[in-house]
Amino acid sequence: MVKYPKRNFLIILIAPSGGGKSTIGHEILKRNENIEYSVSYTTRKPRFYEKNGKDYFFVSEKDFLEMKEKNEFLEYAKVHGNWYGTSLSYIRRKNETGKHILLDIDIQGAKNIVRSGIDAVTIFILPPTEKVLKDRLIKRDSDSSEVVSMRLKNAAAEIDEIGNFQYLVINDELEKAVQTVQSIITAEENRVERYEKIKEIFYGVNND
Amino acid sequence: MVKYPKRNFLIILIAPSGGGKSTIGHEILKRNENIEYSVSYTTRKPRFYEKNGKDYFFVSEKDFLEMKEKNEFLEYAKVHGNWYGTSLSYIRRKNETGKHILLDIDIQGAKNIVRSGIDAVTIFILPPTEKVLKDRLIKRDSDSSEVVSMRLKNAAAEIDEIGNFQYLVINDELEKAVQTVQSIITAEENRVERYEKIKEIFYGVNND
Numbered sequence: 001m002v003k004y005p006k007r008n009f010l011i012i013l014i015a016p017s018g019g020g021k022s023t024i025g026h027e028i029l030k031r032n033e034n035i036e037y038s039v040s041y042t043t044r045k046p047r048f049y050e051k052n053g054k055d056y057f058f059v060s061e062k063d064f065l066e067m068k069e070k071n072e073f074l075e076y077a078k079v080h081g082n083w084y085g086t087s088l089s090y091i092r093r094k095n096e097t098g099k100h101i102l103l104d105i106d107i108q109g110a111k112n113i114v115r116s117g118i119d120a121v122t123i124f125i126l127p128p129t130e131k132v133l134k135d136r137l138i139k140r141d142s143d144s145s146e147v148v149s150m151r152l153k154n155a156a157a158e159i160d161e162i163g164n165f166q167y168l169v170i171n172d173e174l175e176k177a178v179q180t181v182q183s184i185i186t187a188e189e190n191r192v193e194r195y196e197k198i199k200e201i202f203y204g205v206n207n208d
Numbered sequence: 209m210v211k212y213p214k215r216n217f218l219i220i221l222i223a224p225s226g227g228g229k230s231t232i233g234h235e236i237l238k239r240n241e242n243i244e245y246s247v248s249y250t251t252r253k254p255r256f257y258e259k260n261g262k263d264y265f266f267v268s269e270k271d272f273l274e275m276k277e278k279n280e281f282l283e284y285a286k287v288h289g290n291w292y293g294t295s296l297s298y299i300r301r302k303n304e305t306g307k308h309i310l311l312d313i314d315i316q317g318a319k320n321i322v323r324s325g326i327d328a329v330t331i332f333i334l335p336p337t338e339k340v341l342k343d344r345l346i347k348r349d350s351d352s353s354e355v356v357s358m359r360l361k362n363a364a365a366e367i368d369e370i371g372n373f374q375y376l377v378i379n380d381e382l383e384k385a386v387q388t389v390q391s392i393i394t395a396e397e398n399r400v401e402r403y404e405k406i407k408e409i410f411y412g413v414n415n416d
Contacts, residue, residue, distance in 0.1 A: 004378055168399075191374065201337070
């Protein structure tokens with residue numbers, strides 16, 4: 001197999017709460033050795049099962065704001081009173097490993113990354129209908145009906161933003177949605193502008 | 209399954225002679241009920257196994273030039289003394305069937321379609337190296353060494369044009385190349401701008 005070098009990129013999954021983003025993200029990471037997860041910084045307290053450096057980098061508000069002040073974040077957002085952010089130098093370091101980087105960030109952060117002009121593939125995940133989304137949120141059990149109502153309201157605002165992103169995947173059947181995301185990644189890997197040395201390789205010697 | 213209506217598009221495979229375009233095109237048509245082949249008009253004589261209306265619409269030079277005069281072609285080109293063209297009204301009719309349309313046209317025609325602004329997905333197919341391309345051309349047997357040399361020279365000019373197209377698929381292993389083209393089609397089907405009624409369907413009634 002002749003190897004053509006190609007530039008890697010960020011993969012951003014966006015979805016309303018209950019859209020199935022985390023499940024799809026986990027499947028994608030499991031199936032692709034060439035994709036790594038981007039660990040965000042946060043000021044929220046770790047849950048008992050969360051590991052520093054794996055789920056998040058847990059930092060104090062003081063440290064977070066200092067990083068923010070120094071423009072060290074590619075994107076950041078305050079959600080429910082806690083800060084979340086993606087470190088630019090962290091992404092640059094990951095990028096040099098030659099792998100794609102999967103980001104699990106909120107819609108505001110995703111829009112900021114799109115605006116930054118960094119090479120990112122943006123995929124919005126949507127349940128097939130509002131009714132399905134509602135059923136999924138209710139089945140989560142832990143959420144009160146007020147929380148469910150709030151999440152449905154947020155979903156409506158997020159759907160208005162779909163036009164800011166490149167792809168829309170309807171998460172009707174999970175496996176089908178995962179495969180569609182997988183196809184999007186394969187397609188994006190083969191975009192002409194990501195190839196770096198077409199002629200050198202095609203005409204190169206010792207290539208067999 | 210909830211059905212979200214999406215706009216269909218043209219699929220244009222481009223490749224140097226010997227690139228494997230026809231084989232890949234046939235596989236794609238075989239595996240996708242929602243893709244139809246676009247039959248071109250030509251002034252060249254039919255080969256004994258070719259059927260009018262299936263392989264080409266075989267027309268006289270007079271008829272072809274008349275269609276050309278009336279701007280009835282989406283693209284046309286003269287290759288080795290024969291005219292080839294894609295009828296615009298034919299594409300429009302096919303388009304209304306809700307299927308994607310696969311076009312097997314030369315690089316000049318492909319560039320003209322890109323310039324026309326019609327919604328087309330353009331995929332350049334390239335053998336892994338010049339050596340492989342040469343071997344494939346020689347194995348065809350029927351071609352003299354002068355013809356092979358000419359085809360290699362043409363390939364060099366065509367490779368210079370890759371930047372005009374969206375995707376590049378290296379045809380190293382046929383099955384892998386077919387699957388990559390398949391992924392590109394799936395990805396393009398899920399581009400946000402091809403969805404027509406996101407909110408109507410998401411919030412619609414009687415959708416289960």
